[in-house]
Amino acid sequence: MTAPRPYTLVAELTYRCPLRCPYCSNPLDWAKRRDALATEDWLRVLREAEALGVVSLNLSGGEPLLREDLETILREARALDLYTTLITSGLPCTEARLRSLAEAGLDAVQLSVQDVREEASDRIAGTRSFAHKRAFAGWVKALGLPLTLNIVLHRHNIAHVAEAIALAEELGAERLELANTQYLGWALPNRAALLPSPQQVAAARDVAIAARERLRGRMDILFVLPDYLADRPRPCMDGWGQRFIVVTPDGFALPCHAAHSLPGVAWDKVTERPLGEIWRDSRGFNLFRGTEWMREPCRSCDRRLKDHGGCRCQAFALTGDAAATDPACALSPDHRRVRAAREEARVRQTTFLYRAARPPAG
């Protein structure tokens, strides 16, 4: 198969993070995975990605601000004319550091908040952080950098969408991501404590749509429906190996940030094989590329080119079979697992399991 052109490189610079959000998308065993790539490795990865056609770079993690070589990486990205976005919790950072990042070539910032008020936000983050985040947003604006505010939505904050929009306006964000939790990584063991009700989601969506009209031209509002409640899968990564390359802190090149949760695939490291070869020829990137791998009901479905069969990692997490139709789809023979999760979330009130160095037991 001819490989498509990748547009975006997601560089997960480290899994370390000062926050402990219970829906973290990092792997459960993140603490065992050391930062394996030296500065020179990252610079080479950027050059190899650009040669493949990548034009935008997301610096992510974990918390990318923990990398002391961020400025060096940004200077290389600028030399390659990549559009670079820092995806961050905002800490640890000073105004001087942020200025040094802007001078090195940073183009845009995506800042997370965990809720709209200090106490609630800090409770989800598992650490004091909200007050600092507000200051950080002010520095971003003072430097003239575009600001996206990101809030991961779940049962405990989805009722605050109107206040989230007001906060984004107050902070001067040009873009607001209201992203419902994706139930992978740490979010999966926390699912019963996080999954909102259909009524909560519908109300939040109405608020977001009304605000989108009101703020047209001033702020983009993105509302990502939770696939658990949508009866249709999300078009994960715009298709496997289609537009995105993720490089993890331990050096693996992946089609998505959770792909190394899939068993039986020997993923390639960027230190051991050229990125272009991994993208075009590796078994992992070709496993679910296109539609050939699909079975029914995906194979004959008229949405197969839109949703690409949904999320492979979710299919594996819920059915044990990575090639199954994503159970979020109402047409999946395993859709009952998603319905059962909704029912479990409705009746069970559980406390959070915060992200920690050790994977959860069981």
Place this chain on the structure above:
Amino acid sequence: MRPDAKPRLAPRARLRPDRLTGGMLLLYPEAGLKLNATAAATLQLCDGTRSFAEIAETLAERYGRDAEAIAGEVGPFLDQLVARGLVLAGP
């Protein structure tokens, strides 16, 4: 787009060549657009000093076409970018 509006790229949008295709790309936070030749030429003229009427005239000359017809095609494109906050056309 009003004829006297002076559109310019928003600071968060960057126009750059596409090394792979020789075309132009408009990049902005977490997304981007591949531009056709007319769209690229239009945005290259959106520098905040030229009015939309002047831009349409320049394009008309370049492509040997009627300025009004060009404005009719390019205006809606710029309006869309204004609605997405990628082009500023205010005072």
